[in-house]
Amino acid sequence: MSSIDVPANVEEHADAILRVCSYHRRDFDLVVVRSRPHDMRLVQGSLRAAFETLPTAELGILGRLPAELMSIVLRGLDVRSFFYFRQVNRRARVLSTGLWEYELVSKHALEGLRGLLRAELAHCFTIDDLYRTLITDKCTTCGAFGGLLFLFTAERCCFECLQSSAHYRALPPSAFAKLAKISPSRLKRLSGLSLRTVPGIYNMMERPVRRPKYLIFEEKAIQTLLGIRAIGEDSIRNLRSRREQSDQRFMTATAYPYYSLENAKLERGVSCKGCQVRLELVHGDLDHRDQVFSTRGFLFHFSRCVETQHLWAESKGGTRTVKEPELTRRCGYFNQLGSDGRPA
Ligand SMILES: [Zn+2]
Ligand SMILES: [Zn+2]
Structure with a gap:
């Protein structure tokens, strides 16, 4: 900047x-997906450190890779696989913990990491995806400062766009399936389209809201279903004309600070x-x-x-x-x- x-x-x-x-x-952070500080404290230590005991076991054929290639492999793992790898042995833990991108994400963007895991979307993105979003300050949609991570795409967005842009529309699967005239089971089989919602307070007035178990990312679902010719223009018209429950958009994002590489500072x-x-x-x-x-x-x-x-x-x-x-x-x-x- x-x-x-x-x-x-x-x-x-x-x-x-x-x-x-x-x-x-602070009210913008509180109305989206968030963790209790106590829960974060419990996991932060173990996520950011390797074990104190030195590794004795090796990593088999993977261990023969030069450090640079190993870093490329780790950066390319999706978040879920990355955490499986961390659990292989102490050497895997040392290597993964020392990855610069992971170090920064686990230190400054834990809410985003946790948000993706809780939303069951961790298999769709890599640590590198989260890192790149962390070091970018602009909302993907409008270019202004964005303080949120949109969990469906791991993109940065601002509060205003999350509330008003058609790009961030989300619907419960049952409503989507009915309007698109496809079977709910078929919709469920398509990967990366649905997000598992988590308990939270999703409106400024702190009134209880009805929370569907899952939400569908309308834009991507339409693209995917059009690509396999599972829906037609009439379905799209039906979907776009449906009024949303605005609180549900808040279930698809979490607070995500910006890390400036230029001055090594975190900005919210x-x-x-x-x-x-x-x-x-x-x-x-x-x-x-x-x-x-x-x-x-x-x-x-x-x-x-x-x-x-x-x-x-x-x-x-x-x-x-x-x-x-x-x-x-x-x-x-x-x-x-x-x-x-x-x-x-
Ligand atoms: Zn924006
Ligand atoms: Zn002013």
């Missing part, structure tokens, strides 16, 4: 500006406090309030956002605490607020 030009006077105070004027939308995305101030003052403009930026993107936005510059001026260069909106203070997580961020 170094291509974003930030004025020198903003660059000079970048860290303080980010601290005073930006915040992370930030939003603008000033844009919330403006929303409360003049109403409307939810789109601006809900924008998520990379840190470079935010610093660029800062030089154009009058309200956030006021906050910065009030903070006297980050040396004084400023009064900020309740919603930004709570990082967006406050379900008793109305859509404008004020108490309902």
